[in-house]
Amino acid sequence: MKPLHHKYEALKKILRKAYFEKEHVEIGEQWQVNTMRRIRGLGPITSGPNFLVFFERFVWRLTPATCLLIIVGAIIFLKLGFFPDYDVLTLFINDTEELSLAQLF
Amino acid sequence: MPDHPHTTSDAEIIRRVIDGDVNSFEYLLKKYQNHVLRIVTKHIPYNEVEEVAQEVFVRAYQALPGFKKQGSFKQWLSAIAVRACYDFWRKRYRSRELPMSDLNEKHREWLENTLSNQSDLSFNKGSHTEEARELLDWAMDKLSARDRMVIELVYLEGLSAKEAAGLLGWSVANVKVRSFRSRKKLKKLLTGVIPT
Numbered sequence: 001m002k003p004l005h006h007k008y009e010a011l012k013k014i015l016r017k018a019y020f021e022k023e024h025v026e027i028g029e030q031w032q033v034n035t036m037r038r039i040r041g042l043g044p045i046t047s048g049p050n051f052l053v054f055f056e057r058f059v060w061r062l063t064p065a066t067c068l069l070i071i072v073g074a075i076i077f078l079k080l081g082f083f084p085d086y087d088v089l090t091l092f093i094n095d096t097e098e099l100s101l102a103q104l105f
Numbered sequence: 106m107p108d109h110p111h112t113t114s115d116a117e118i119i120r121r122v123i124d125g126d127v128n129s130f131e132y133l134l135k136k137y138q139n140h141v142l143r144i145v146t147k148h149i150p151y152n153e154v155e156e157v158a159q160e161v162f163v164r165a166y167q168a169l170p171g172f173k174k175q176g177s178f179k180q181w182l183s184a185i186a187v188r189a190c191y192d193f194w195r196k197r198y199r200s201r202e203l204p205m206s207d208l209n210e211k212h213r214e215w216l217e218n219t220l221s222n223q224s225d226l227s228f229n230k231g232s233h234t235e236e237a238r239e240l241l242d243w244a245m246d247k248l249s250a251r252d253r254m255v256i257e258l259v260y261l262e263g264l265s266a267k268e269a270a271g272l273l274g275w276s277v278a279n280v281k282v283r284s285f286r287s288r289k290k291l292k293k294l295l296t297g298v299i300p301t
Contacts, residue, residue, distance in 0.1 A: 018237035044125040
């Protein structure tokens with residue numbers, strides 16, 4: 001009589017053969033049609049709201065226009081003689097209420 | 106089928122599908138249907154193969170934006186197919202739809218003869234494939250969905266723990282432990298049948 005270990009090895013070999021000898025299932029064209037119909041029914045896939053994709057697609061494209069706008073804006077301000085520091089200083093000096101508060105300290 | 110030259114790569118087709126060209130997916134379906142069927146046929150009963158294979162492609166389509174282009178699409182699809190088979194069995198076991206077959210005298214007799222000195226010779230004649238298959242189905246029905254998948258992938262197909270872990274989406278340690286336990290369970294099941 002064979003040892004039990006050898007019996008299991010022989011059985012494993014046989015079961016493996018049986019496992020791999022399963023018949024191949026042939027599927028017709030109708031299966032492909034049905035599968036594609038089901039997939040089309042799901043509609044186009046979207047990767048979901050993704051900030052990086054949104055940034056890449058839309059915000060990044062606006063960069064040249066934004067740069068141009070900044071340059072044009074800076075030129076206009078210079079031409080008009082608008083100096084914000086000077087205006088703030090003038091406002092501070094002319095504001096008497098603020099001055100009186102300052103005198104308290 | 107949409108017109109795709111043979112040189113068109115999978116990555117290009119995937120990009121088209123993600124960009125909204127659903128019909129391009131048909132190219133991937135036709136290219137990989139036999140590969141998916143080979144996997145599904147091994148794990149699932151014949152009458153359920155078509156439905157599960159369809160489910161594999163639907164899942165692949167839905168998960169396509171998550172596909173990392175660095176890896177192989179075929180390998181990625183294989184993992185989806187194996188997981189779909191695992192889910193099939195989990196669902197089956199949960200709903201208790203599994204017909205519990207039992208071994209009869211014919212199977213016991215076959216086992217006794219098969220384990221004799223002439224076992225390989227008799228099997229190679231091809232007359233007992235059906236009995237071996239039935240015995241395997243009987244043993245698998247007694248195991249859980251997890252044990253079934255591990256036994257099939259590691260014990261029967263001969264995949265490494267790492268390969269099986271990649272397909273199932275489990276850790277390698279989990280596959281090793283599960284493989285050891287399920288093999289013990291299988292041995293216990295067969296001990297009751299094999300005449301000592």
